[in-house]
Amino acid sequence: MSAQTKLTPELDFDVASLPTDLYINGKWRPGSTGKRIDVIDPSTQTVISSVADASIEDALDAVAVAYQAGPAWAETAPRKRSEILRRCFELMIERKDMLAELISLENGKALNDARGEVAYAAEFFRWFSEEAVRLNGEMSTAPSGANRILVEYQPIGVAVLVTPWNFPAAMATRKIAPALAAGCTVVLKPATETPLTAYALAELYAEAGVPDGVVNVITTSRSGATVSAMLHDPRVRKLSFTGSTEVGRKLLHEAADNVLSCSMELGGNAPFIVFDDADLDAAIEGAMIAKMRNGGEACTAANRFYVQEGILEDFSRRLAERMEAMTVGIGYDNATHCGPLINADAVSRISGLVEDAVRRGATILTGGKALDREGFYYLPTVLTGVPAEAAIIREEIFGPIAAISSFETEEEVIRLANDSEYGLISYVYTGNLAKGLRVSGKMESGMVGLNRGLASDPAAPFGGTKQSGLGREGAHHGVLEFCEMKYIAVNW
Structure with missing residues (x-):
């Protein structure tokens, strides 16, 4: 810390x-x-x-x-x-x-x-x-x-x-x-x-x-x-x-x-899709906003990161570097980037999700543990190689954990993104506008952030589909x- x-x-x-x-x-x-x-x-x-x-x-x-x-x-x-x-x-x-x-x-x-x-x-x-x-x-x-x-x-x-x-x-x-x-x-x-x-x-x-x-x-x-x-x-x-x-x-x-x-x-379980033709700088900035706004304790938070094989290593490394650089501490200290979770139960639940993912083969690039101090703190965490059967893929995380998986084709990632009972928001990053609009149209969610990590706006209709x-x-x-x-x- x-x-x-x-x-x-x-x-x-x-x-x-x-x-x-x-x-x-x-x-x-x-x-x-x-x-x-x-x-x-x-x-x-x-x-x-x-x-x-x-x-x-x-x-x-x-x-x-x-x-x-x-x-x-x-x-x-x-x-x-x-x-x-x-x-x-x-x-x-x-x-x-x-x-x-x-x-x-x-x-x-x-x-x-x-x-x-x-x-x-x-x-x-x-x-x-x-x-x-x-x-x-x-x-x-x-x-x-x-x-x-x-x-x-x-x-x-x-x-x-x-x-x-x-x-x-x-x-x-x-x-x-x-x-x-x-x-x-x-x-x-x-x-x-x-x-x-x-x-x-x-x-x-x-x-x-x-x-x-x-x-x-x-x-x-x-x-x-x-x-x-x-x-x-x-x-x-x-x-x-x-x-x-x-x-x-x-x-x-x-x-x-x-x-x-x-x-x-x-609830939500937002997919964050990054195609290999995306502006990587913009995708990292968007990922930090979509994942770490409110410390990840948001229904719109990006939970499942699907990154195309061609940029998987670079994206994962750069996201881990940004997450690791965050100052964790008291919320009302101006120096803090990431405050505590809401209570001890939240820390315990987040810890369990990370431990389950690691048991199933995921790798921790940064974070992966609670802090031993007064307050309900968990370090900003990046996991790679997270398998589809991990609980962290199926459940709403509600914490500072980014779970990254890879994909190869557009059809594959659409199937993975829609494989959830939730349908609040999806995020899509690509340099090809036609592809971006095509994929956005196929997302089973009430909202889509296309090359944007923030979609909430009082002038826009906020809400989801499915459950x-x-x-x-x-x-x-x-x-x-x-x-x-x-x-x-x-x-x-």
Whole structure:
């Protein structure tokens, strides 16, 4: 591990000043359980704060409040909703440094990644502030000429939003912004590993002018039972979830009982294909972004690297050199390139995947071990010669491990890339645009980065195929996820 600048860098804000109670109807209140949930700094394994632990009754109170606030918010002029969302964007940008440090503190990600997340998260408010005034309907004449066909979009109603720990700001704003733009009210349940960001942003929304009851935020140690209770409340009409495919399947079963509309952004196992005619410099840069953004703890992270035989050795060597040069350390230290994983279980799981690959014949070019120190650290790792039967090829890695395999032909790599239950994103590098577009079209994924290691954009539809999810977030499509389409047959 490279040396760090300081053992425990100082923060530019006081953690004790952050809100930590439930946010319901514009007020902060303790959970009725009387219990608290500790928040751990993964960089040091120390407790940095605690947040309220909501009961099922607290959650249903939040649903009731959101339901009561719904009609007034739905009737609010689109321009006014737009201006409130725009103000949320402006406040996030004004406080970007503080928010980045907070994300890094409770999540562990490197400050540079955290700053990128804040900018990305804020942009959803700017984008959907513009979409709020563009929910245009349709009008046409029936083919028979008997009547006009009028189509309008109405807010779907109360939305339950369940977000993960890996992007505590962006995964919340990517759901809250379109919901509010459409005229919906929401109950957000963030991950208990990273709740402080969600509560800090709730305070910001209120300052921006979001009315009481429109956004409610609760944390709970009984996630399954609490979310289930909300999904079985008839006042709830929408579920938007980001997380693992395993949990997503369970929530879809729960949502079926009340026939809820569901947007599901689930797991990924992204292939990263490099043809031997690719610009190798660009491919290495793209690989570092696609693999090491957020330390690999991203559903869009490149997991399976398929490199054509002609450049396999050069690509593997250069990627290993770049990974080995990364400074591993405390997330909120400016010198850090790669922070810790989220918890001890993540380190154990990553270690098991690497050990399994090595037993099956893979070679470690760099890394391949956890660090013996306080915090949940695993060295950036490059494996070569990884066989198709290795668990690391089949499972979502969610860590700083690049697993490289070789291929010979275009047909072979398309088959290998699509041999997965997941279909979120694929990456393709080639100097031949026609080939790149041809291969991109054959990828069984909702998104493709063609000669790009980063595809996420609030203006683009984010989502996957197969068991990577349902629906899309971002773009104009994102606001439609929170709308009901109403058809009116009319004569005049």
